[in-house]
Amino acid sequence: xxxxxxxxxxxxxxxxxxxxxxxxxxxxxxxxxxxxxxxxxxxxxxxxxxxxxxxxxxxxxxxxxxxxxxxxxxxxxxxxxxxxxxxxxxxxxxxxxxxxxxxxxxxxxxxxxxxxxxxxxxxxxxxxxxxxxxxxxxxxxxxxxxxxxxxxxxxxxxxxxxxxxxxxxxxxxxxxxxxxxxxxxxxxxxxxxxxxxxxxxxxxxxxxxxxxxxxxxxxxxxxxxxxxxxxxxxxxxxxxxxxxxxxxxxxxxxxxxxxxxxxxxxxxxxxxxxxxxxxxxxxxxxxxxxxxxxxxxxxxxxxxxxxxxxxxxxxxxxxxxxxxxxxxxxxxxxxxxxxxxxxxxxxxxxx
Amino acid sequence: xxxxxxxxxxxxxxxxxxxxxxxxxxxxxxxxxxxxxxxxxxxxxxxxxxxxxxxxxxxxxxxxxxxxxxxxxxxxxxxxxxxxxxxxxxxxxxxxxxxxxxxxxxxxxxxxxxxxxxxxxxxxxxxxxxxxxxxxxxxxxxxxxxxxxxxxxxxxxxxxxxxxxxxxxxxxxxxxxxxxxxxxxxxxxxxxxxxxxxxxxxxxxxxxxxxxxxxxxxxxxxxxxxxxxxxxxxxxxxxxxxxxxxxxxxxxxxxxxxxxxxxxxxxxxxxxxxxxxxxxxxxxxxxxxxxxxxxxxxxxxxxxxxxxxxxxxxxxxxxxxxxxxxxxxxxxxxxxxxxxxxxxxxxxxxx
DNA sequence: ATCACTTGTGGGAGCGCTCCCACAGTACCT
DNA sequence: AGGTACTGTGGGAGCGCTCCCACAAGTGAT
Numbered sequence: 001x002x003x004x005x006x007x008x009x010x011x012x013x014x015x016x017x018x019x020x021x022x023x024x025x026x027x028x029x030x031x032x033x034x035x036x037x038x039x040x041x042x043x044x045x046x047x048x049x050x051x052x053x054x055x056x057x058x059x060x061x062x063x064x065x066x067x068x069x070x071x072x073x074x075x076x077x078x079x080x081x082x083x084x085x086x087x088x089x090x091x092x093x094x095x096x097x098x099x100x101x102x103x104x105x106x107x108x109x110x111x112x113x114x115x116x117x118x119x120x121x122x123x124x125x126x127x128x129x130x131x132x133x134x135x136x137x138x139x140x141x142x143x144x145x146x147x148x149x150x151x152x153x154x155x156x157x158x159x160x161x162x163x164x165x166x167x168x169x170x171x172x173x174x175x176x177x178x179x180x181x182x183x184x185x186x187x188x189x190x191x192x193x194x195x196x197x198x199x200x201x202x203x204x205x206x207x208x209x210x211x212x213x214x215x216x217x218x219x220x221x222x223x224x225x226x227x228x229x230x231x232x233x234x235x236x237x238x239x240x241x242x243x244x245x246x247x248x249x250x251x252x253x254x255x256x257x258x259x260x261x262x263x264x265x266x267x268x269x270x271x272x273x274x275x276x277x278x279x280x281x282x283x284x285x286x287x288x289x290x291x292x293x294x295x296x297x298x299x300x301x302x303x304x305x306x307x308x309x310x311x312x313x314x315x316x317x318x319x320x321x322x323x324x325x326x327x328x329x330x331x332x333x334x335x336x337x338x339x340x341x342x343x344x345x346x347x348x349x350x351x
Numbered sequence: 352x353x354x355x356x357x358x359x360x361x362x363x364x365x366x367x368x369x370x371x372x373x374x375x376x377x378x379x380x381x382x383x384x385x386x387x388x389x390x391x392x393x394x395x396x397x398x399x400x401x402x403x404x405x406x407x408x409x410x411x412x413x414x415x416x417x418x419x420x421x422x423x424x425x426x427x428x429x430x431x432x433x434x435x436x437x438x439x440x441x442x443x444x445x446x447x448x449x450x451x452x453x454x455x456x457x458x459x460x461x462x463x464x465x466x467x468x469x470x471x472x473x474x475x476x477x478x479x480x481x482x483x484x485x486x487x488x489x490x491x492x493x494x495x496x497x498x499x500x501x502x503x504x505x506x507x508x509x510x511x512x513x514x515x516x517x518x519x520x521x522x523x524x525x526x527x528x529x530x531x532x533x534x535x536x537x538x539x540x541x542x543x544x545x546x547x548x549x550x551x552x553x554x555x556x557x558x559x560x561x562x563x564x565x566x567x568x569x570x571x572x573x574x575x576x577x578x579x580x581x582x583x584x585x586x587x588x589x590x591x592x593x594x595x596x597x598x599x600x601x602x603x604x605x606x607x608x609x610x611x612x613x614x615x616x617x618x619x620x621x622x623x624x625x626x627x628x629x630x631x632x633x634x635x636x637x638x639x640x641x642x643x644x645x646x647x648x649x650x651x652x653x654x655x656x657x658x659x660x661x662x663x664x665x666x667x668x669x670x671x672x673x674x675x676x677x678x679x680x681x682x683x684x685x686x687x688x689x690x691x692x693x694x695x696x697x698x699x700x701x702x
Numbered sequence: 703a704t705c706a707c708t709t710g711t712g713g714g715a716g717c718g719c720t721c722c723c724a725c726a727g728t729a730c731c732t
Numbered sequence: 733a734g735g736t737a738c739t740g741t742g743g744g745a746g747c748g749c750t751c752c753c754a755c756a757a758g759t760g761a762t
Contacts, residue, residue: 017718025741026742027718027743028741028742028743031720031721032740035720058479060718061416061482062417062719066748068747069747103469103470103473108477119454126459129412130364367748367750368749376711377711378713378750379750382750391711410749411747413748414749418749419750
């Protein structure tokens, strides 16, 4: 286990060649062992592994990247300013999910913010230099040029939250439609009838799908949606407050609010409380994301849980496949892959 | 400006050699231009730059890393679980500061969490592979083995928040002692006399220094500190609550609280409010960090501002120096560098 | 005119790997 | 006996740079 600390006589790090000499084999064989090729006899493998341990050999990443034309690194690109990244639990949850999935890999994860023009400039340079094997995109707006840049540079990419039903990149999504439906059906089941919806940014496809789910749930239950009860938000707490104020002003009789995110629900809650409405007695409240905010809200917030961990896992899986597929200049099929993961309603005291 | 998109005929990315051929010069000359060497005539430089633009040349990072034995990347290592990273504004502030300073550099910043044993394992591998030129360490506890590992591997490192007065690594710090003094002097100036202190984790050197500043400010003003008014916290909100409860129970006559962080001040505020104490009328409250929390608290919190941006700048500066110094196997002097930056008291309604 | 230096330039060597071809050895058919 | 196939192995070539030596050309002192 313990490396004897015995480095090559030159004081530098040991190389493949030195390991090979020590193990009494050729350079190619050591390379095969290091890379887990099956075409090595057990005895040879053992000898090489012993030499590796004795010398404390660690492969030189740069040499490997140069020779193999891959970097073993992928980037998580957040096209938002850092402030939003830290403010929104969604991002850190995704990061955690991806990180967990990557933990047993050799892959290195890079976190790159591309909120400002300057940062985007840097990112473009970075991608042009092919410093990563693939890219994970989160929270991309409909008009963002990034996906085009990526396909132009032929860099494998997976997007979380497709930009539209016709998303051209491989994508991972949660079932926004189904999640919204289950939230509204839950409220209907609790006897609520005047159910408002504070939407997310409508240039985000997932937010649209939640509106669709909200509408369809009401319609299918025989209570077609009152379009006026749909108030656009923007995923921020302040947006939630603003929307809630408008809703209260125009529809004082509402008895439930389905917010497109927990953060907006938090804003809504504040306004409701200031208006003297009790939760859930007067107005039931349901959020989306099931973030830490939901658990710590007073009262605890019913919310739609997205399987973030699984989404991270799925993103990595798909990206690895893309990377592997692209290695030979394959027939880049039009079979864009797409994963949609189920959501789960977590019922708490707010509804 | 616009790259014509004309890649080498082979469809791959253009190489130095191709740029050289196009510009009618040798490979070495192109390399000199790319790396900004002054030993190139203006005419040649212009020709090379034109060729670079026409071909859309971007240097191959792996080849450069292999040949030059450097990676142009540094890591920001956070020896904490990700959750704490996202919960504490201090980290994101530091990240922002470092990121801003790095924006005009070619340097790439990597964010690495080393909270769990598994993550530390990975980090050790990572460092052993020398995948970064240097390391920025934040929030390291006194008994952490990481600094030793770094000096063993001879990886340049700068630590933010030295572990002790005898810190062996190059360090950047804010003037915790002076900051605490100014907070206490401010409270004294407002006529407060029973000033309590909720400390940070005392295995963090900066937290100790704040206690020292608190003590000395009181002593120098002729009101030696009542040691019982010093209550240990742990930088968390819950810790702030706990400490505040104890303080109120044992010292109901206190008229001011100096908390070692804004987060703890938020916890303290909650307990004070629940106990019916008005802020600042009954009890004045001062925090530390001047984070977003301080601005958004009700009432807004007086807090000691650390020049995070400047600290980030200083860390990068010092690290770059370390990296440059180490390039030739220099006489590793014992002249450990250390920067201490001044703090500023931001007075708001809470005091 | 000679020498000594400086400036700008070209290109060889080499960084530490991966990829792949060559080949020895063994096994199992014809 | 020859063919065919597969397994395990060694080592050459080459990835795209940087470093550095060599050297031509110019400059100025002797």
